[in-house]
Amino acid sequence: EEMRLEERFDAHIDAGDFIEAKDWMPEHYRKTLVRQISQHAHSEIVGMLPEGNWIGRAPTLKRKAILLAKVQDEGGHGLYLYAAAETLGTSRDQMFDALHSGRAKYSSIFNYPTLTWADMGTIGWLVDGAAIMNQVPICRCSYAPYARAMIRICREESFHQRQGYEALLTMMTHGTAAQKAMVQDAVNRWWWPSVMMFGPPDDQSPNSAQSMRWGIKRFSNDELRQKFIDATVEQARILGVTLPDPDLKWNEERQAHDFGAIDWSEFWRVIGGDGPCNRERLQARVDAWEEGAWVREAATAHANKQPMKEAA
Numbered sequence: 001e002e003m004r005l006e007e008r009f010d011a012h013i014d015a016g017d018f019i020e021a022k023d024w025m026p027e028h029y030r031k032t033l034v035r036q037i038s039q040h041a042h043s044e045i046v047g048m049l050p051e052g053n054w055i056g057r058a059p060t061l062k063r064k065a066i067l068l069a070k071v072q073d074e075g076g077h078g079l080y081l082y083a084a085a086e087t088l089g090t091s092r093d094q095m096f097d098a099l100h101s102g103r104a105k106y107s108s109i110f111n112y113p114t115l116t117w118a119d120m121g122t123i124g125w126l127v128d129g130a131a132i133m134n135q136v137p138i139c140r141c142s143y144a145p146y147a148r149a150m151i152r153i154c155r156e157e158s159f160h161q162r163q164g165y166e167a168l169l170t171m172m173t174h175g176t177a178a179q180k181a182m183v184q185d186a187v188n189r190w191w192w193p194s195v196m197m198f199g200p201p202d203d204q205s206p207n208s209a210q211s212m213r214w215g216i217k218r219f220s221n222d223e224l225r226q227k228f229i230d231a232t233v234e235q236a237r238i239l240g241v242t243l244p245d246p247d248l249k250w251n252e253e254r255q256a257h258d259f260g261a262i263d264w265s266e267f268w269r270v271i272g273g274d275g276p277c278n279r280e281r282l283q284a285r286v287d288a289w290e291e292g293a294w295v296r297e298a299a300t301a302h303a304n305k306q307p308m309k310e311a312a
């Protein structure tokens, strides 16, 4: 029986069909999705912190309204994604517990500090730019609830990317020399961590082969990284900043850019918990959870009273 179900599942995948929550699926497929979707959700929620730091320091009312909207969107993305993961039979409490105890990962990128206002524009341009490159293919992920969540998320991410690029363009075209230098400094600091967001090289990516086979991933980590670099070079030129990689150059034969060696030891250190802000980020989430306990208790008490009221 199990064999027949698995054959039918594989045939659906091969035909490019979507899998719905109630459909039969192999246990490993379910586990892989819970891992990826919950980590993605955690990334959105932890990703609110670096930018949240700047809401009170935005230079104008317009920039503050935009940043506030962006950070709220990220909270919303986290919620769609937790809901998508819940359809696989994992509770939100279990997912939060995995995050708070350090068992679950979230994107390496959010363990870097946001030192200046130019970091806000640079996160929009590079971090959201990388996120879009990675996430547009997930709109066609074989697991339908994840794919549907990604469609809404990608529309909002493209606003996030544009607001960042526009903020940097304003500083680069109308700014003082000090503001232009601030943009270049931010790009220097965020470039390599952004390139690392796509994950380890294909030959060191244990999950890729199976996830590609199942249509969870549509492109490999290295393929997406290359597409991101190729798209970003021209944007950097228009902006008037340099990307901090002396080996970055167009390769006519490959019709793609060659680029310098990535410091993978830094990547593994950061995802292992030892990046510049890992402790601070995790502590902020744990504190928010603990300080919010009374809200959860009050909401539960309120919900418990509802049937009593109806009965009365």
Ligand code: FAQ
Residues within 6 Å of the ligand: 035, 036, 039, 040, 041, 043, 044, 047, 048, 074, 105, 106, 107, 108, 109, 123, 127, 128, 131, 134, 196, 197, 198, 199, 200, 204, 205, 206, 207, 208, 211, 221, 271
């Ligand atoms: N950070 O075998 P693979 C955003 C882990 S965008 C941390 O290649 P996989 C928007 C990986 O989990 C950021 N860990 O794994 C935003 C695995 O460990 P595990 C979130 C990483 O899953 C913008 C191990 O390394 N986007 O939030 C990273 O096939 C601005 C081996 O790697 C997503 O999550 C990393 N960068 O491929 C918000 C997209 N890379 O789990 C606020 C969905 C790898 O076995 C502000 N996820 N690892 O313990 C994916 O596409 C995939 O999960 C990858 C990794 C591509 C991230």
